[in-house]
Amino acid sequence: xxxxxxxxxxxxxxxxxxxxxxxxxxxxxxxxxxxxxxxxxxxxxxxxxxxxxxxxxxxxxxxxxxxxxxxxxxxxxxxxxxxxxxxxxxxxxxxxxxxxxxxxxxxxxxxxxxxxxxxxxxxxxxxxxxxxxxxxxxxxxxxxxxxxxxxxxxxxxxxxxxxxxxxxxxxxxxxxxxxxxxxxxxxxxxxxxxxxxxxxxxxxxxxxxxxxxxxxxxxxxxxxxxxxxxxx
Numbered sequence: 012x013x014x015x016x017x018x019x020x021x022x023x024x025x026x027x028x029x030x031x032x033x034x035x036x037x038x039x040x041x042x043x044x045x046x047x048x049x050x051x052x053x054x055x056x057x058x059x060x061x062x063x064x065x066x067x068x069x070x071x072x073x074x075x076x077x078x079x080x081x082x083x084x085x086x087x088x089x090x091x092x093x094x095x096x097x098x099x100x101x102x103x104x105x106x107x108x109x110x111x112x113x114x115x116x117x118x119x120x121x122x123x124x125x126x127x128x129x130x131x132x133x134x135x136x137x138x139x140x141x142x143x144x145x146x147x148x149x150x151x152x153x154x155x156x157x158x159x160x161x162x163x164x165x166x167x168x169x170x171x172x173x174x175x176x177x178x179x180x181x182x183x184x185x186x187x188x189x190x191x192x193x194x195x196x197x198x199x200x201x202x203x204x205x206x207x208x209x210x211x212x213x214x215x216x217x218x219x220x221x222x223x224x225x226x227x228x229x230x231x232x233x234x235x236x237x238x239x240x241x242x243x
Contacts, residue, residue, distance in 0.1 A: 061231040066177065070189050074229050075114040079146035082118045083107040084136055087153040098156055100124055105222035106151070113230035118143055137178050137185025148178040148185060151225060158214055166202035167210075169217030171195045175228060191228060195221055 067073050074081055085103035092098065104120040111117045126139050133139060140148040152174045160166035172194050178185030197220050203213060 061233055062227075064230055065191060065228045066189055067229075070177075072188070074110070074147065077146075078116055080116050080118055080144065081110060082123060082140055082143055082145035082148045083110065083120070083151070084123060084139060084148060085151045085153060087156070091153055091156050095156055098153060101218055102151070102153070102222060102225075105218055106149070106225055109222050109226035110149075110229060113226070115229065118145055135185070136176070137180060137183075140178060140180045140185055141183045145180055148180065149229070150176045150178065152176070158210070158217065160202040163202070165205045167205055167208065167213045167217075168202040169195070169197040169213070169221065171221060173225070175225065193225065193228075195224055197221070 064073075083103050083106050085099040085106070087095070087099040100120070103123065107117045107120045107123075122143060123139065126142060127133070130138070130142075136148045136150040139145075153171060154174065155170070155172040157170050158167055160168040161170075172192070175189075175191045175193055176187060177189040179188045180186075197217055205213075208216075
């Protein structure tokens with residue numbers, strides 16, 4: 012396996028939230044009768060049920076079971092890169108790291124970036140898929156990206172719009188097998204004051220969050236994982 016480098020900042024708070032959720036259910040077992048008590052006990056023993064990745068459910072393909080080589084390619088137009096010149100490479104590296112940590116074999120982002128530097132006239136995602144011998148290419152087109160609450164310069168709220176497309180490589184050509192428009196907003200409940208967090212800290216926090224949101228299309232996650240991300 013080729014490991015992705017430069018991992019995003021860890022956010023262990025979701026584990027804390029899940030622990031508190033399980034403790035709350037433990038208390039409920041003392042007051043809930045019959046079947047409800049049994050169901051709650053099942054949650055405590057086995058944990059909350061996992062959510063199947065959207066890619067798996069739509070294609071009947073599981074990237075972490077097939078042990079195929081996956082390439083992550085992000086693209087942002089000039090209008091987005093005007094304010095965030097390296098957003099495509101930053102996000103692509105983080106997504107690759109997420110997939111790698113979830114047992115999906117990922118082609119190193121360093122190889123991807125080296126290829127892009129040598130082929131600035133590339134036209135289709137399957138070109139890099141062919142040259143780097145990928146089995147699948149995950150192509151993320153970022154059409155919108157921002158860090159501030161709409162109409163404000165002193166409140167942070169990350170937002171983005173992207174199109175996720177997966178190509179299955181065969182005989183040097185890519186066959187589109189999955190596509191999904193994705194809109195992200197973080198935090199979901201309320202914006203963050205710019206006086207409470209630096210611009211770069213919030214940017215890194217949001218990119219880490221966004222990489223997980225996109226990554227979940229390809230690896231399972233759990234009910235309640237989003238609870239800590241309503242506010243910051």
